[in-house]
Amino acid sequence: MSAQQRVNIDNEQPLLRKVVLFIVLSFSVYSSSANTPTQLIDKQITLYRAAYPEIEFKLLYEMADFDQLMPLTQSLGEDLSNVDYEHPGDLRITLVEAQEYRIAFQLANGNGTATLFKTPNARITNKPYSCLITLSIPLLEEAASAATQFMYDIGDDTFKSIPESYYIDNQDFLAYSIDHEVFHCIDAYVNGSLYPRTLDPLKACLDRTRAEQRTEIFAAMAHLSRQPNGKRFLKNIATARTVSLLNGDVEHYTSEVLYILAASSKLYIKDDIKALAEESMLYAENMAPSYKDHEEFLVALRRVLEGYSVDVDTIFSDYPDLSTETPSHEKVEILRNAINDALTAINQN
Secondary structure: OOHHHOOOOOOOOOOOOOOOOOOOOOOOOOOOOOOOHHHHHHHHHHHHHHHOOOEEEEEOOOHHHHHOOOOHHHHOOOOOEEOOEOOOHHHHHHHHHHHHHHHHHHHHOOOOEEEEEEOOOOOOOOOOEEEEEEOOOOOOOOOOOHHHHHHHOOOHHHHHOOOHHHOOOHHHHHHHHHHHHHHHHHHHHHHOOOEOOOOOHHHHHHHHHHHHHHHHHHHHHHHHHHOOOOHHHHHHHHHHHHHHHHHOOOOOOOHHHHHHHHHOOOOOOOOOHHHHHHHHHHHHHHHOOOHHHHHHHHHHHHHHHHOOOOOHHHHOOOOHHHHHOOOOHHHHHHHHHHHHHHHHHOOOO
16 A cells, blocks of 8 residues: 555554453433343443434444454445545545454454444445444443443552542443444544544544544533533543553543533533534534644653653654654643642552
């Protein structure tokens, strides 16, 4: 494939890591004692299908589920195309094959992802679009501490020292996760290609960051539609996202947006999924970082992570020129304080 033909193939950081089970929870208000995981899955998918009847939302629980769809040119039809990435027509099948590999990789490694295909001749459904979802959730039949330990990436000993106010409720987290992943497909369906073609790796990183920010805004507003007083949950997710910077998860750093949403008293919190999605997109448009903003963020973050003995050359390998840039002292201090505060909150420093 020539440089001119390169497609901005997603190398997104997983929303969640180290998982063994994929499940979906209800978008509506629920009680953990009143609903089994299967019931919650059915409610969630039913609501999304009703809101977007043109899309078939299909959950892939294990590799066998994906194997049954292979090759996608048969199950989803010969004329299928991937909607997420802008690409020339002659690379349609090449991109489909790349997405097949990507989905299999994410599924095999227990990562959450969602991929939207245009499927005018799908054999498994009469719908013109298909959203294939893998959701990385290790929480079914696990301890109440599972989501907290998972998001903060901590062991039993550290968990014991975390104040209860920083716990992340398992069911809230599960619902939030499915809203996040499903919205990637809704976003591509409504707005077209999430990832335009580019030869600029920093622009590609910015596009992925913006896409993740849009999903976080929707998921946060969906959470508040279920629990109007559930702002503490959003703050705890923000703390976890900040801690994840130390693992190089740059594109999921949405902490500032989550704090803004948690502090707002004027959010649209209706339970209509389609209206909520439209409203969240308006918020996202106003909060989207510019190219310059993102570059300055990465330059400052590189300097901050150097102080934590993180392998910045690996994390920023696609952006070697950033190493010669002088970071904003103010931005460095803001990021350093944010990470220190997050670590202090969970007693990890």
